[in-house]
Amino acid sequence: MSGGGSRAPWEGSGATSRRLVVSVDIGTTFTAASFCILQKGKLPKFEEILRWPKQSRLRATPEMIWITPYPGLFVILTTPTSWGSRQQNRMRQAAIQAGLVTADCGRRVKFVTDAEVAVLYAIDTGSVGDWVVLREFPIEHLGLIITSSQQDVHLVLCDCGGVIKSRTFCDKLDCQRLQYGVDTLYHCSIISIAQEAQRNRVFMAPTLNTLYSSAGCEESSKPAAPKYQQELDIYVVTLKILPGEDYGKDFLQIAVKIPQIPSLQSFIPAASPERFELTSATQILVDARYASSRSSQPSGLTLLDFARTFHKDLEELTLFPLPPVRAVPLNTSDQHNHPTIVLTLDQTNKHTLYSGAITDEGYDLTISNSSFVVSGSGSIGVWWGTRTLLQQLVLSGKTPDGTYKFPVGSGRDSPGWEVRGFMLDAGRHWYEADFLGEYSAANINEFHIHASDNLWIPEILYGPEWRTLYSSFRFQPPPDSSIYGLVPYRNESWPFADFSRLQSRCAQRGVTVIPEIDTPAHSLVISQWKPQLMINGTPDVLNLTYPPTIPTIQSIWAEFLPWFTSSEVHIGADEYAASLADPYIAFVNEMSSYIEKESGKGIRVWGTYEPSSTSAISTNVTIQHWDFPDASIPVLLLEDGYRVINSEQAFLYLEGKIPGESGLPQTLNITLLFSGADAEGGGWAPNIFSASDGGNNTEFNDPGVRGAIFALWNDWGPNSTTPLETYYQLSQSLAVFAEKTWAGSGVRVSELTVEQFEAAYPTLNAWAPGQNLNRVVKGKNKAGDIVFAFGRLPHFPFDTGVDSVGPPYSLSFSVRPTEADVQTTGNTSAARLFWGKDSELLASLLTFSCNGEYYPLSGKAALEGGKWTDVVVRATKEYTSATMSREGHRGPETYLYQTSVNIWGDYLTEVNMSFAAPSRIIGSVGFGGDIANVVLRIG
Numbered sequence: 001m002s003g004g005g006s007r008a009p010w011e012g013s014g015a016t017s018r019r020l021v022v023s024v025d026i027g028t029t030f031t032a033a034s035f036c037i038l039q040k041g042k043l044p045k046f047e048e049i050l051r052w053p054k055q056s057r058l059r060a061t062p063e064m065i066w067i068t069p070y071p072g073l074f075v076i077l078t079t080p081t082s083w084g085s086r087q088q089n090r091m092r093q094a095a096i097q098a099g100l101v102t103a104d105c106g107r108r109v110k111f112v113t114d115a116e117v118a119v120l121y122a123i124d125t126g127s128v129g130d131w132v133v134l135r136e137f138p139i140e141h142l143g144l145i146i147t148s149s150q151q152d153v154h155l156v157l158c159d160c161g162g163v164i165k166s167r168t169f170c171d172k173l174d175c176q177r178l179q180y181g182v183d184t185l186y187h188c189s190i191i192s193i194a195q196e197a198q199r200n201r202v203f204m205a206p207t208l209n210t211l212y213s214s215a216g217c218e219e220s221s222k223p224a225a226p227k228y229q230q231e232l233d234i235y236v237v238t239l240k241i242l243p244g245e246d247y248g249k250d251f252l253q254i255a256v257k258i259p260q261i262p263s264l265q266s267f268i269p270a271a272s273p274e275r276f277e278l279t280s281a282t283q284i285l286v287d288a289r290y291a292s293s294r295s296s297q298p299s300g301l302t303l304l305d306f307a308r309t310f311h312k313d314l315e316e317l318t319l320f321p322l323p324p325v326r327a328v329p330l331n332t333s334d335q336h337n338h339p340t341i342v343l344t345l346d347q348t349n350k351h352t353l354y355s356g357a358i359t360d361e362g363y364d365l366t367i368s369n370s371s372f373v374v375s376g377s378g379s380i381g382v383w384w385g386t387r388t389l390l391q392q393l394v395l396s397g398k399t400p401d402g403t404y405k406f407p408v409g410s411g412r413d414s415p416g417w418e419v420r421g422f423m424l425d426a427g428r429h430w431y432e433a434d435f436l437g438e439y440s441a442a443n444i445n446e447f448h449i450h451a452s453d454n455l456w457i458p459e460i461l462y463g464p465e466w467r468t469l470y471s472s473f474r475f476q477p478p479p480d481s482s483i484y485g486l487v488p489y490r491n492e493s494w495p496f497a498d499f500s501r502l503q504s505r506c507a508q509r510g511v512t513v514i515p516e517i518d519t520p521a522h523s524l525v526i527s528q529w530k531p532q533l534m535i536n537g538t539p540d541v542l543n544l545t546y547p548p549t550i551p552t553i554q555s556i557w558a559e560f561l562p563w564f565t566s567s568e569v570h571i572g573a574d575e576y577a578a579s580l581a582d583p584y585i586a587f588v589n590e591m592s593s594y595i596e597k598e599s600g601k602g603i604r605v606w607g608t609y610e611p612s613s614t615s616a617i618s619t620n621v622t623i624q625h626w627d628f629p630d631a632s633i634p635v636l637l638l639e640d641g642y643r644v645i646n647s648e649q650a651f652l653y654l655e656g657k658i659p660g661e662s663g664l665p666q667t668l669n670i671t672l673l674f675s676g677a678d679a680e681g682g683g684w685a686p687n688i689f690s691a692s693d694g695g696n697n698t699e700f701n702d703p704g705v706r707g708a709i710f711a712l713w714n715d716w717g718p719n720s721t722t723p724l725e726t727y728y729q730l731s732q733s734l735a736v737f738a739e740k741t742w743a744g745s746g747v748r749v750s751e752l753t754v755e756q757f758e759a760a761y762p763t764l765n766a767w768a769p770g771q772n773l774n775r776v777v778k779g780k781n782k783a784g785d786i787v788f789a790f791g792r793l794p795h796f797p798f799d800t801g802v803d804s805v806g807p808p809y810s811l812s813f814s815v816r817p818t819e820a821d822v823q824t825t826g827n828t829s830a831a832r833l834f835w836g837k838d839s840e841l842l843a844s845l846l847t848f849s850c851n852g853e854y855y856p857l858s859g860k861a862a863l864e865g866g867k868w869t870d871v872v873v874r875a876t877k878e879y880t881s882a883t884m885s886r887e888g889h890r891g892p893e894t895y896l897y898q899t900s901v902n903i904w905g906d907y908l909t910e911v912n913m914s915f916a917a918p919s920r921i922i923g924s925v926g927f928g929g930d931i932a933n934v935v936l937r938i939g
Helices: 062-067 085-097 103-108 114-125 181-199 206-214 303-318 379-396 433-441 496-507 524-529 549-563 578-599 634-639 670-675 723-742 754-766
Strands: 018-026 031-039 046-048 073-079 109-113 144-148 152-157 235-240 266-269 275-278 283-287 326-328 340-345 363-367 371-376 404-407 409-413 419-425 446-450 452-454 471-473 512-519 538-542 568-572 602-606 622-625 644-646 653-655 705-713 786-792 809-816 832-835 840-842 848-850 853-855 869-875 880-886 893-896 898-903 907-912 930-938
Touching: 073 085, 085 109, 275 371, 283 303, 303 340, 303 379, 340 379, 363 379, 371 379, 379 404, 379 409, 379 754, 419 723, 433 446, 433 496, 433 723, 446 705, 452 512, 452 524, 471 524, 496 512, 496 549, 512 549, 524 538, 524 549, 549 568, 549 578, 568 578, 578 602, 622 634, 634 644, 653 723, 670 723, 670 754, 705 723, 723 754, 809 832, 853 898
Parallel strands: 018 073, 073 109, 283 326, 283 340, 340 371, 419 446, 419 705, 446 512, 512 568, 568 602, 602 622, 622 644, 644 705, 653 705
Antiparallel strands: 018 031, 031 046, 144 152, 152 235, 266 409, 275 404, 363 371, 363 409, 452 471, 786 930, 809 869, 809 930, 832 840, 840 848, 848 853, 869 880, 880 893, 898 907
């Protein structure tokens, strides 16, 4: 936008060439409205509204005035600058109830802060002269615009929603608290402006001079003020550029939102054009006093441990060969030889959760032109601070000179809740331990693994064939163990070494693995091992009154408790019959005592209705609530002294691939979490258990609410999804959940809006360090990029060096198999056409194999021995197809890869499958035919 009233022609929006914009300013003194008819290619012009509908003189009926332009109508409401998404959502609901838009068109209601409106008006009328905006709107919560021309730099400070006029700075200002809260952010910003103005011979507006005096500045130091716009609550400062000095376009900065996931609590850039520059010479120094300081998390990793993982991540993202991490005294001169990242602790600077409990997950940032200091309240706090550095590096990108630059300033951050995790149902679906380890890159701190369960198909489960129903137990005891027979699929279970590696990898990234062995319900795998333990007629439920049952369960835990590094474990304990409440309660309490005695660990259970008048579960047990109000009522649990983790299914339950009768979604509902979690249109947070009944929600700082865990269930069994399809479901959900369990909703002004989340997420997901779940090939990330192409291959098997390629992609090739290659009986996997880390493609029925499951095409799609067939395999995250042009057949034929899933025994349904490209090996020793013209292309 240019100044002096100049406007550019409207370029239109998609196919829309004409749009009506109505602006309503709802203020404390008066309300005003204006409108603008935007026409493609024409200059926008706002018109004053002089006659209102239903006055004595009408040019058309009010209904027609509204109905005619409605299809292209947007409503823009101004709000106080300090308002957040919660208040805006209430305004949106009011607009819907007032009939401005219908409920299904709520996104047509837009918002702009009053500070932005004032600046835009001043720019449009030319009140601040000719200038060019260097920052895009909106600058959340602070009305600062920095602009530049060839001669002068102008700074415009707006009303900021009444803060400047209505609050007394000398009463509020506390220099020790400048990093806390929105009000002190304003104060800090204004004082910084005043002090910078004095140092640089700046003219200031009278109002700013007054504020400057209120802060204790000398009256004689105030320069004169040339002009200001009192009527618009706009204060103009003109900064004279001194000859020969380059201030840069970011000469003055102010506290603003720093987009990242999860959001940063506060950051105040310094009033300086300097930058911290990260180059290949940047050192990572660990404060030697704290190098061996261990996290309070169960893993007990040291500050030096976290620093080494951070070093790997930084090298991965920058491609810089950085100097090795060193632990040194902080007074060393090494800090000043090169730009330095310093990792240290400040255990006197207490960070707290929203409950007021002290946490070691908090951190402070202090950035100068020579150092980027991350100071944590514990080593895990430093770890989260390094995540902020990496996210800002990714979002800002590399500068033209090949370095990364960060604004100088100070920041502060800590989570709102202790527990911020997700649960994965590994009992009904197999996942390799190394694959699960890649999830540790998500910015959550717990990974709850549901490690035992069974399918629920009633006609099989409660019939004579119950022993054949799929069930699993994922921890693999050694062969000499007394419980070795418990594991039905040893090739789909984790030996100690594999699970230890998973826990270690997660711990390196601040994530604790919470293992769950689910009893006494969901226990078919135990009944198939020892049928005498089950309740007759219900093989998935154990008989707790049968004397050997609880000792058997304890023997299972005795085998695996030494494996687990977490301070808590999950014993399941859900969906047990209410009529058996007393033995159920006795079981939970006995297991709590047993596990604490054997390992010092606490336990968690799923919330379960147990209507006993004689006993109760110990309050030492954490209740993981999941079903309001049928299974548990959290506010009552809290009143009774329990600690609660929120996994309410209305918000936090996901289902693999399709909803079935449960109606559960495949991803977390972002709209619900940002603006539909309560009756007032507020966002979700761990203290929200009901969207319709606010009386069953708690305050955000309730000390009994430990946090939240969302869950993905694999009710349809091992063939319904691939491991990577699970990731596609979880990736965005993990990010939005990280934001909502770190910042909450309506608590901090710095929390992300849905628009800010959606803008930041794609980049952060694509560049998350320590994993490659998107299966991206470096340098091959644009549609049309060719990963590899081979006309003729010198031999089989042929190694391409590319492990796996995620969708979208196309893999084209010509194949001429032998008759033996295309057989449909015997060892069909011998004739392997392609193999990769995540999948393989076989000649027999052009079958995809993944995670131990086979997905053939129909018999009509069979390759023919001795004949050439041109094949194009195309994949997105939603499906995989094969298009075949066969010798002697008419035209190409396209087939989808699908599988049948059993929906709780009610019906079978077909679902699409998405496979990563099997790109590592072409051909196999057992393949006797020929493959040519192989091209793997992105998109």
